[in-house]
Amino acid sequence: MKPADNEAAAVGKARHKDKKQKRKKQNDATDDHCGAAIAKEGAPHEKKKQKQMKDGGEVEEKMKMLKPTVSIAVAGSIIDNAQSLELATLLAGQIARAATVFRIDEVVVFDSTPTSENGDTGDGEESGARFLVRILEYLETPQYLRRRLFPMHKNLKFVGLLPPLDAPHHVRKHEWSEFREGVTLEGDRSKGTLVDVGLSKNVLVEQILEPGKRVTVAMGTNRDLTTACIREVVPPSTPREEMGSYWGYKVRYASNLSGVLKNSPYKAPSDCVWWTCWFGRKH
Missing domain, CATH: 2.40.50.140 (Nucleic acid-binding proteins)
Structure with missing residues (x-):
């Protein structure tokens, strides 16, 4: 190989080496710039994440303070289908026992066919809704208070046949409770x-x-x-x-179906509402 060719090859290698070094420096500078940008972007993202965690903790704390409640609505017409006063009383007793077993906070009895303002049928008889309200309230009341709070009434004739609910607030005379x-x-x-x-x-x-x-x-x-x-x-x-103890249910009368939700005593809106028809389908 001639000396001129050797010199040309050496110059080409030197140029290639210089280009390679310049490219490496450019890549390093780009990486440093991107790293700094990512670090700058990461700071507000971390603050946002911390804020979300703080807000989530506050919401969780509020949810712990707000005790969930369960309300059920029953149509008063269920009593109208009973064939006698005794069977109607037994049916109301079953509803009261189920509400106690499942720790229901409120039982709403709505009148599907209200005939008057006070729930009378016109011949002096109570409507099915008013009858159900009376029996539910009677059974929820501790036994030692019933005589003082409930005067004699013909619709209470068969309540003695119903078994006691044995709710936690039905404390006996020899028992002590806070x-x-x-x-x-x-x-x-x-x-x-x-x-x-x-x-x-x-x-x-x-x-x-x-x-x-x-x-x-x-x-x-x-x-x-x-x-x-x-x-x-x-x-x-x-x-x-x-104490975390179940303390009975409240009974509320609603003159129509819309009154079940409109006149609720609880301030917070309902998270979940289920309606069922006669066939047990949920809506």
Whole structure:
């Protein structure tokens, strides 16, 4: 090979090597620039992620504070199909027992065929919806309060045939509970209000309340039943919130089907609503 050819080959190799080094430097610079850009973009993304986690934690905490409730709606016409007062009473008892077993918070009885404002059929008889409301409320009330809260009525004739619900708030006389249902009594209001809670003695609460009102009394652990130990009336939801105990169901009358959802006492909207027809299909 001639010397001129050798020199040309050496120059070509040198040029190729220079180009390769320049390309490598350009790639390194590009990688550094992209890395810096990614780092800058990652900072706000991380902040957003932390914010989402914080918001999610707050929502979860609020969900824990809001105890879920379950309401069921029953048509009053189910009673109209019963062939006698005794069978109608037994049917209402089965509904009350099912509501207690499944820890239902509210039973809404809607009148599918209301005939008057007060639920009478026109001949002095109660409509099926009003009858069902009366029996459900009677059975949910502890036995020691029923005589004070429910006057004699012909539609209560066969309630003695129904088995007791044995709900947690149906506390017996010899049992002690941190909360008890009671009814306010007449008497001196200078120190408070006397309440019959189904024990050997009436208890004194600090609030001044009108007689004949059903209340939930916080009994605590002090078993002193004298008036020296003053109790306190609390909301009916307190036993459930503090002890996690089921404390019975509420009964609400709705004059029509739309009133089931419109007049709900619960502030939060319903998360899930199921309607069933006679054939058991969900809608």
